[in-house]
Amino acid sequence: MFEALFDQSAVGLHLLDTDLRVVRVNPATPAMQGVRVEDLFGRSFTDVYGLVDPDPVEALARGVLDSGVPVTGRIVGARHKSDPSRERLHEVSASRLQAPSGEVLGLALTVVDVTDREKARARMLVLDAARERVGRTLDVMVTCQELVDTTVPRFADIAVVEVVDAVVRGEDPPLSPLPRDVPLRRAAFGSSEGAGQPQAHPVGDVRSLPTPTPYTQVLSDLRPRAITLGPDLPWLATDPERAEAIRASGSHTLITAPLALRGTVLGLISFYRSGQPEPYDEDDVNLVLQLADHTALCIDNARRYTREHAIAATVQRHLLPPRPASHTAVTTAHLFVSSNGEGEWYDTIALPGARTALVVGNVAGRGIHATATMGQLRTVIHSLATFDMAPDELLARLNETATHLAAERAALPPGDPLHREAFAADCVYAVFDPLTSTCTVAGAGAPSFVVVRPDGTTDILEVPSGPSLGSAEGALFAAANFAIPAGSLLVLCDSSMPPAQPSGGFGAVRRVLTQAGRSLEELRDDILYALAADAGASPNLLLLARTHSFPAERVATWQLDDTPAAAATARRHAREQLTTWNVAPETAFNTEIIVSELVTNAVRYGSPPLRLRLLNDRTLTCEVHDTSPASPRLRHAGVVDEGGRGLFIIAELARAWGTRYTATGKTTWTEQTLP
Template sequence: MRDSERDEGETALLAALFGGAPRCWYVLDRELRLVHLNRAARAVGCLPGEEAIGRRFTDLVPGFPAAELTGLAGEVLATGVHLTGRLLHGHPAAAPDRAQVLSLTLYRLEDGIADGSRVPLGVAVAVEDVTAREAAAERLAVLHEAHQRIGSTLDIATTAQELADVTVPRFADATTVDVLDEAWRAGPAHRGPVAPDHPLRRAAYRTRHGGEVAVRIGGLSTFPFPTPFTQSLADVRPRLVSRLDYGERWLEADPAVTELWRTAGVHSMMAVPFAVHDTVLGLAAYYRYERSEPFDEDDLELARELTARAALSLDKARSYARERTVATALQRYLLPRRAPSVSAVDAAHLYMAGGAGSDWYDIIQLSGARVALVVGDLAGRGVEAAATMGQLRTAVRTLAALDLPPDELLERLDTTTVRLAQDGALVPGGGDPDSELIASCLVLTYDPVSHLCTAARAGHPPPLVLDPAGRVVPFEVPAGPHLGVGGAGFDSATVELEEGSVIALYTNGLVSDRGRDSDASLADLREVLTRQPGRSLQELCDSAVYGLVPQRPDDDAVLLLARTHHLAEENVAAWTFPDDLAVVSQARNAAQRQLLAWGLDDLVYSTQVIVSELVTNAIRYGRGAVQLRLIRDRTLICEVSDQTQTAPHLRQARNTDEGGRGLFIVMQLSAQWGTRYLREGKTIWAEQPLPEPT
């Protein structure tokens, strides 16, 4: 084949390939002037056609950055290194309000010479309109970011702000999120359409450059009727206003907002409701004013998906907040409404509900003017955990009524916890039946007569005790296992306290919930309590909050403070009698003399009957010496102790029975009575109310 024929064949082949290529091809000379373009460029009109021959490359693409184009072509011409898929953003001259993305491929055209070197002839440029492809890719990127960022917490405001942050500025120039007021306040789900006058809370907003908005976060408002917002909430369907016409009637419904939009240059908007199944949560609104291209149907579809993703997270946040609110309300209902007034101690408490845990506390009046202080901590959250806490607190109060010492009370509470958990009556932490029930408890009793304080603990932090001068009182309470372990024993410790000593019981949430070492937090608590020992207990509780809880706790926090009192010696009288029925009359006479000395003449007869019955029973059914003790406190307490642990039995005597009415008589004459077991022996006690002062 001759060279001329080969050249003609190659030229024809190149012409066919160049002319039939789907892309727009342009050939530039060394001065970057157009010398040739293919059929696609003429037909599709990616750039101007034949009339552009001989013009500079920068003249061919009005609306695109000319300097960048010249720089790219010049670089390829000078270096010979080709560029592929270089994206160029701009606006076509024919539609300046529409964004366009072009993909450029540039390579140098060369001619070889005899010595093997290459001579640059110009630059070939392939141009492809990839606006739709890039828009789709950008929408996918926004969706991906939304899935990564939205719903990171179970908080409505945070979730709403995450949606606003994802969409501005990548998708919209401004985004506002409004939720129904009941959803904001963790109320019940709103089913079906939303009335135009329904109040909404501004949950979040974001603008491209921090522009002004009509309603600030947390503000309560309603959408004016009729507008795309009310229509969208009425039928739970999105609304697209592709091009905003400020002459439309609906814009007159809220002139202030309309003027704000006009000033900002808002030209396109969408209103998309938050809906999960038949539950409506609120509305998201998207605006454009800096981006010239209006929202279209593809944008509306993206807004639907973004809002639906956020709606799921908002509904979870609302459900969680509602459950937490119900659980907190239930927990507060199950806790003491107010600290009971007891003579043994002055008490104050701090309770802060957090996101996890069901802590509790209690102050229980015991027989003999004694008092029990209790704190507990149940791992878990929600209504189930609060209900479980209530069951444990009830069990503690029931066992405390038996006047058990703290270690024995915890042993029985541990057994009760195991049985209730096995029967399914107690729900493990978090309501998961496969998880373990983890609870801790500390029980402390104080006797104002003997001044003895006894405590035992089950997996709980030890108490902190300070003397009246603010010095720490050594009180090492042996650590015991958590409740529910079963079969483990508990040990107690006892210390004698001065009057005015301060006892501090607390839960882990107070000292170990902020990333700090619990020992350091406990030292801070000690410093708070010792800084000014004479302050009121409530002031000390508040100071503990200021010093230890600078932020809202993630866990429940309880602090129970008690300042001890001593019962004056003149208010206690005690006698010991031998094991002989002949001493019953002596006991009655001793009680009479003491009551007359106290000025309690009205209680002499009833007390003598109670003393006679209790001392007689102790001598008849017990063994060893019998002790009688009278305590004048807020009630008159009569105690008879012996050295046996045989429990008395109350029964209804028949008319023909000659005996068996002793305890029944005691019950009738007393406000309350019971049995308290000692290490050796028992005490039968009865209380009578003091006469009203005249």
């Protein structure tokens, strides 16, 4: 059996003496390739195999001789005399031989050539690593760099990824074959030599590929190429920059493959070997094809996200005001802390009576659907604001619209991706009145309202938090009223502010906000830096508003008697005040008529006390306040009717009119455009 084993076994067998010299070998021994048996006897086994690193292997063998503990499955590299340029991998096992008396006789070695098995295993590890690491983000450039970092140096000494420039911007990829003039962007580059490795073009460079080369051929027929590089290749003259980089790197083998998906061309990947002596073979080409397929799918996912994000961002940019509008008593600025969502919005809406509505909200979700929903809610808020509703009432009305939108989404077919996304939106609506130095705030969800007073004190005010918009039909909301002195800074956030921490978090933001003399633009940048340095959660959107006193000389108020003569008195007061303000005669005449009709209605249908107020702001505002809750309404009088035309006349002369209800009654107001 011993003779048959040595003569016929497919496993290489060695018998070594105690000096590790070869005593006997079988024909299957890998070292026998191209070597006579007589040339092996009596020689050290480390010389027989041409080991790449013989010292550790010799130490291993002597350790087995000394300890008697066998070693199995140790992988070592060697170069055979028949092919010294190629490194082979052998699996070696060693056991000590000893006589019954205990005398150590030598070693028995089994040697198996496992080069193909280990290479296949190494390829599988590269592929597994690519599937795990490539495509972790929805960014085209990052995805390409992930592929390079995964394959260098374990598979290639140099890796280059080039992507169609339109794909990086999220546009649809061109169909195959790729036209010659389509520019490609160098998306990623990696080398085992590090940053000192020369490259044809820097990362980010955009240019069309010279033709004909293997790269353009790959993009034409979508078939990979494995090429042995040399100085006499004719296509190198077509692309001098790339040829020079190849010569400088010493690359001897190239595999280039297309990044293609469903008949479209996304780009190109190229792998070079220079430091690794083994050339690429067909199995390596198959691996590159699998890497290319996985990377192309990840790039296309990133492209689709980029496209949707670009569309959503464009729609959002057109839906939102280019900058918050600043009014006589309020100066505003906004800050997008994060660009991850497309459902955030802000607004500053001018209201009658020199008041300003400050709005911040967000819709859960991302993409064009969140942006479209945001646009719908913002439009509804603008429409409701024209009715001069209180913040809590406005949110209740807005919730009705949100509930309707949520019901529409729930009714979508189950296969629609939007059907699985729950509808949710938060909003904070605040109305600042500079004439009373108060701010009335109501919230849906968990927004934050921060005030920095002129003396530097900072408070996160307790805003009554109602349910998220669309989460409950018929939900009720509450409003809170806060005293806001002139010169204060208001900060509205689309989510809850974290508690103040002495070392960071919102504590750092508070210190920024209290810096006196800083413009809103400077504060906005400083807040962004403070939030970026904080590892905790932060809001996506902030609206900053600095309050000012309304000029006393541009407001006039009179108390009126509840008598029929009140209309004449009101006209006289208005005429004198408008003369002081140098209001145009035509506008002044119309204002006297409006004041007369408003006061007459208040005397007839309202309750005392009566108050008239004129405001010279962006428009000329007339307000008459009484304590009756009855609402005036416009109606068309008949031909023979002696009355009923007051509000009709007002509607013709004024740009807008309406009624605002307060805890003490109502205020009927009009606005006229000033020349």
